[in-house]
Amino acid sequence: MEKGQKHTKVALEKISAARMGRAHTEETKRKISVANTGRVHTEETKRKMGAIAKARWTPEKRMNAHKRFKEKPLFKWRKHTEETKAKMSESARRRWELRRVNESAE
Numbered sequence: 001m002e003k004g005q006k007h008t009k010v011a012l013e014k015i016s017a018a019r020m021g022r023a024h025t026e027e028t029k030r031k032i033s034v035a036n037t038g039r040v041h042t043e044e045t046k047r048k049m050g051a052i053a054k055a056r057w058t059p060e061k062r063m064n065a066h067k068r069f070k071e072k073p074l075f076k077w078r079k080h081t082e083e084t085k086a087k088m089s090e091s092a093r094r095r096w097e098l099r100r101v102n103e104s105a106e
Contacts, residue, residue, distance in 0.1 A: 007015070024032070041049070080088070
């Protein structure tokens with residue numbers, strides 16, 4: 001293809017169909033990650049992304065999500081393991097100790 005010449009819509013669809021379903025290799029994923037590291041979105045792009053995100057959550061979708069959560073809360077029938085309970089207890093104990101130390105230092 002010559003410089004400045006563009007693919008036709010049909011050609012682009014054929015190229016897209018030929019690539020469909022192919023996954024990137026781990027090396028390619030790493031290269032893409034490195035290339036995008038530090039990338040900053042422009043204010044215009046941020047506005048567009050925000051508008052798309054808002055359009056995705058219509059009032060009807062919000063209500064349905066709320067109803068689903070009320071019917072079946074995410075953690076309702078699950079139990080913390082004894083190990084998890086011990087970790088939570090230790091974390092809370094440390095938090096209280098830090099709070100006491102900070103209050104006595106003031």
